[in-house]
Every structure is written in structure tokens, then in C-alpha cells.
Amino acid sequence: QVQLVESGGGLVQAGGSLRLSCAASGRTLSGYAMGWFRQVPGKEREFVAAISWSGGSVYYADSVKGRFTISRDNAQNTVNLQMNSLKPEDTAVYYCAASIALAMGVMAPPDYWGQGTQVTVSS
Numbered sequence: 001q002v003q004l005v006e007s008g009g010g011l012v013q014a015g016g017s018l019r020l021s022c023a024a025s026g027r028t029l030s031g032y033a034m035g036w037f038r039q040v041p042g043k044e045r046e047f048v049a050a051i052s053w054s055g056g057s058v059y060y061a062d063s064v065k066g067r068f069t070i071s072r073d074n075a076q077n078t079v080n081l082q083m084n085s086l087k088p089e090d091t092a093v094y095y096c097a098a099s100i101a102l103a104m105g106v107m108a109p110p111d112y113w114g115q116g117t118q119v120t121v122s123s
Helices: none
Strands: 004-006 010-013 018-025 034-041 046-051 057-062 068-073 078-083 093-100 117-122
Touching: 004 093, 010 034, 018 093, 034 057, 034 068, 046 068, 046 078, 046 093, 057 068
Parallel strands: 010 117
Antiparallel strands: 004 018, 018 078, 034 046, 034 093, 046 057, 068 078, 093 117
């Protein structure tokens, strides 16, 4: 079993930056792709970014391209999401996820989810 714990959320003004981190414990994430999703009340959870196990492939939703950067440290079992130039529409609960498959920018339904961290961007 894998436990994923997100941190780094908070309140920031539009144009500001936040860095989210996701720490995995319980077992290695060897071979797993990692991703970030977000959800606002009343809407479906949406894909934000994903990174392959090697880190050699990264994918982003069009809405965050050029502003967000996903990275991972396999030795530390962590994945990060650097969020710059934040907009009010980025406000959401952000979830970390682990999936055994990532291809053509699409993650297979994640096997593991974190509990989420709130990001609020004020205008």
C-alpha cells in the first residue's frame, strides 16, 4: 500500500507562486507515473500535469502550460508542482496521484490518491 501526502497549498495573490509537494510512503513508487489533478466544488476532478517514472516525459493541461512545472525525485519518493503566474481560476483542491501507466499524455486511472491540499488564488 502507498500513502501519498500533499503539502504546500495556501492562499496567494494572483500572479504569485506556490510549490506543491507530494511525499510517498509505504512502498516504493518504482515504475509509477505521477500526476497532479485538481477539483473545485461542483465540478469533476481535472488533470493538471503528469510525469513518467524516469522523468523523461511530462504532460500538462493546456490551461497550465508555461506556468506550471512538474518534477520528481525518485530517491526521495517525492513529486513536486511548481506553480507560477497563478490565476484565480487555479483555485482548487490539488491532488497527487500515482498510476502504473502513462501514455500519450493520458494517465491510467490512478491506483493511489493523496488527500488533497487547498490552493486559493485571490484577485
